[in-house]
Amino acid sequence: MDQIELNFTTDQKHQTKGKRVGLFVTCLVDLFRPTVGFAAVKLIENAGFTLEVPKDQTCCGQPAYNSGDKEDAKALAKQVIKAFEDYDYIVAPSGSCAAMIAKHYPSMLADDPDWANRAEAVAGKTHELVSFLVDVAGVNEIASHYQGSVTYHDSCSGLRELNVSEQPRALLKSIEGVELKEMQDSDVCCGFGGTFCVKYPDISDAIVGKKTKTIAASGAGTLLAGDLGCLMNMAGKLKREGSAVEVRHVAEVLADMADGPAIGEKPGR
Known part of the structure; x- marks a missing residue:
């Protein structure tokens, strides 16, 4: 894979060493535009992170959640949490999917004693792709x-x-x-x-x-x-x-x- 140049602030670049990122591909990228996923891989790896794409990932549950099907949404959320909770960061090339995990999983699973803390932990390390590059990795030029x-x-x-x-x-x-x-x-x-x-x-x-x-x-x-x-x-x-x-x-x-x-x-x- 061809490399592209990324400029970092020194301290933030050092912090990427050894950090593992789990890429949440999203359903639409997987089915309709895989090049977006490959682009995300290239950007994250060039930013100095170790990247993996968990095979057990599924839909984030947003369509079910927005349609009022809370039980199926919860089941999908639990599957995503299990697949990604061991990573240092979870990154998605989609603001809507990232927001579903980061903003809605905690409230959706708040009353489940076995999942509430796990949902909070995963939410806290989930980021939209470009926000992750700028706000976490410290990329300022490409x-x-x-x-x-x-x-x-x-x-x-x-x-x-x-x-x-x-x-x-x-x-x-x-x-x-x-x-x-x-x-x-x-x-x-x-x-x-x-x-x-x-x-x-x-x-x-x-x-x-x-x-x-x-x-x-x-x-x-x-x-x-x-x-x-x-x-x-x-x-x-x-x-x-x-x-x-x-x-x-x-x-x-x-x-x-x-x-x-x-x-x-x-x-x-």
């Missing part, structure tokens, strides 16, 4: 290669539950050739919302239609975000509108792995 203008969408869970906003922008601005063009209302929902877009397709379509207008108005050639669900929803709408804007996960650009087909495009295009 010498990746990308030429063009980009705009960044702030996904709801990452922004509101994990305070992920400035971290991706800081790393993107450090990449030579990247021009960051902020869209209006970058922090407004794209309409995906997990099962929301399935249960309320007309409302979801109206919301994402407003979002694609702000994306187009930014003048950027590429749309980036940190959650694949949001990206797939916006990419689908952009394609239906005939837009030429490319859609990619921010990790693919940061890891210098943005030379393949964009989200929603077929290989060879």
Whole structure:
């Protein structure tokens, strides 16, 4: 795997030595965009951590939780806790999945004496990917290669539950050739919302239609975000509108792995 250069603060770089990271791949990355997972691996390993991908990991339980199926959500949470609790850090290339583990597992299992403390411990070491690189690993620059203008969408869970906003922008601005063009209302929902877009397709379509207008108005050639669900929803709408804007996960650009087909495009295009 090709190396990319990462610059650290000295103290934080020293602290990465010997630390083990468990990568929570997420269902959507596994099924629809494995390159995001490979990009996450590259970024974390280049930051000096020992990385593993537990084979026993499952869905984080968020779809069940948001739909009111608390018992299945709890069962999935326990499976995730068992798979990841021995790692120093748990990292996910998704604000929504990371937030589910970090913010909702403790309250969901608070009344279970066998799991409450384990849920708290796992929650305390779970991070969204880019936030982990900046806030934990101390990465402040990435010498990746990308030429063009980009705009960044702030996904709801990452922004509101994990305070992920400035971290991706800081790393993107450090990449030579990247021009960051902020869209209006970058922090407004794209309409995906997990099962929301399935249960309320007309409302979801109206919301994402407003979002694609702000994306187009930014003048950027590429749309980036940190959650694949949001990206797939916006990419689908952009394609239906005939837009030429490319859609990619921010990790693919940061890891210098943005030379393949964009989200929603077929290989060879």
